[in-house]
Amino acid sequence: MAAPLRRVLMRRPGASLSGADPKAWHYGAGFDGAKAIRQHAAFAELVAASGAEILWVEDEGDGLADAVFTHDPSLVTESGAVIFAMGKALRRPEPALHEAAYAKAGVPILGRIEAPGTVEGGDCVWLDAQTLVVGRGVRTNEAGIVQLRAILSPLGVEVLGFDLPFWQGEEACLHLMSVISPLADDLALVHAPLLPAPFWQLLRARGIRLVEGDPQEFAESFGLSLNVLPLSPRDLVAVAGFPKTRAAMEAADCRVSTFEADALCIACEGGPTCLTRPVLRG
Numbered sequence: 001m002a003a004p005l006r007r008v009l010m011r012r013p014g015a016s017l018s019g020a021d022p023k024a025w026h027y028g029a030g031f032d033g034a035k036a037i038r039q040h041a042a043f044a045e046l047v048a049a050s051g052a053e054i055l056w057v058e059d060e061g062d063g064l065a066d067a068v069f070t071h072d073p074s075l076v077t078e079s080g081a082v083i084f085a086m087g088k089a090l091r092r093p094e095p096a097l098h099e100a101a102y103a104k105a106g107v108p109i110l111g112r113i114e115a116p117g118t119v120e121g122g123d124c125v126w127l128d129a130q131t132l133v134v135g136r137g138v139r140t141n142e143a144g145i146v147q148l149r150a151i152l153s154p155l156g157v158e159v160l161g162f163d164l165p166f167w168q169g170e171e172a173c174l175h176l177m178s179v180i181s182p183l184a185d186d187l188a189l190v191h192a193p194l195l196p197a198p199f200w201q202l203l204r205a206r207g208i209r210l211v212e213g214d215p216q217e218f219a220e221s222f223g224l225s226l227n228v229l230p231l232s233p234r235d236l237v238a239v240a241g242f243p244k245t246r247a248a249m250e251a252a253d254c255r256v257s258t259f260e261a262d263a264l265c266i267a268c269e270g271g272p273t274c275l276t277r278p279v280l281r282g
C-alpha cells in the first residue's frame with residue numbers, strides 16, 4: 001500500500017460538497033464548504049507533484065458530498081476493480097460513479113459486492129500482495145467479507161476479517177484505516193488501543209515495525225492525525241497541525257508533507273488516504 005503511487009482516482013469537490021447539510025452528513029462544527037474545496041485543491045497539488053496521474057471524477061451536483069472520499073466505494077487489484085457496497089446509507093450511489101470511471105479508463109471490473117453485504121475501502125489494508133486484512137465494523141459486514149473472499153481467492157489472495165471496536169458509535173466513521181496507515185512494506189503508523197488485538201499480533205508476527213501516533217493528537221483530530229497517505233515508501237502526506245505524530249514518523253526516517261485540512265478532513269471525518277483511490281502503485 002506504500003509502493004510509488006502511479007495512478008489514482010479522485011473526485012474534484014464542487015456544489016455537492018459546498019452545499020452539504022452538515023447534520024445530515026455527520027460533519028463537524030469546522031465544516032466550511034468553500035474552504036474545504038480550497039484545501040482539497042492544495043492536497044491535489046501535492047499528489048500531482050509526486051508524478052501520479054490523477055483520474056478525475058467531476059462533481060456535477062449529484063448531492064453526494066462524501067463522494068470526495070474516493071478510497072471507499074471500490075478497490076483496485078492487479079486484475080481489475082472490485083465495486084463495493086456502502087455501509088453508510090447516504091453513500092450508496094457512489095460505487096456506480098466508480099464503475100463508470102473505470103469503464104472510461106479501461107479498468108476491468110472483477111466483481112461487485114451485493115446487498116446485504118457491505119464493504120468500504122477504508123476497512124481494507126493489504127498486508128502484502130497476497131493478504132488483504134478487512135475490518136468488520138459499522139461500515140463493513142460479514143456478508144460483504146464473504147463475498148470479497150469469493151472474488152479475490154481465485155487470484156490467490158487471502159482475505160482476513162477482524163472485528164473493529166464500536167468507539168464513537170454507528171454514525172461516526174471508524175474504518176480499519178482510521179487506526180493504521182501503512183508507511184512502507186515493513187512500517188506502519190498505528191493507534192494501538194483501537195486496533196483489533198489479533199491484527200496487532202499479526203503485524204508483529206510479520207515483522208512490521210509499528211510507529212505509535214500521539215494519543216492526544218489522535219483524540220483531538222478524531223483520528224485524522226493518523227490518516228497518512230504514502231506517495232512512495234516513507235514519502236508521506238499528512239494533515240497539518242499534529243507535530244508529535246509527525247515527529248514520530250520523521251524519527252522512523254519518513255519525509256512528511258502536510259496541508260491544512262480543518263474544514264475538509266477534520267470536519268468531514270476523512271483524511272488524505274480517504275481522498276484517494278489508488279488504481280496503480282509500484
Ligand SMILES: NC(=O)NCCC[C@H](N)C(=O)O
Pocket residue numbers: 066069071072088091121122123172173175177178268269270271273274
Ligand atoms: N476511508 C475513510 O476513512 N474515509 C472517510 C470517509 C468519511 C465520510 N464522511 C464517511 O463518513 O464515510
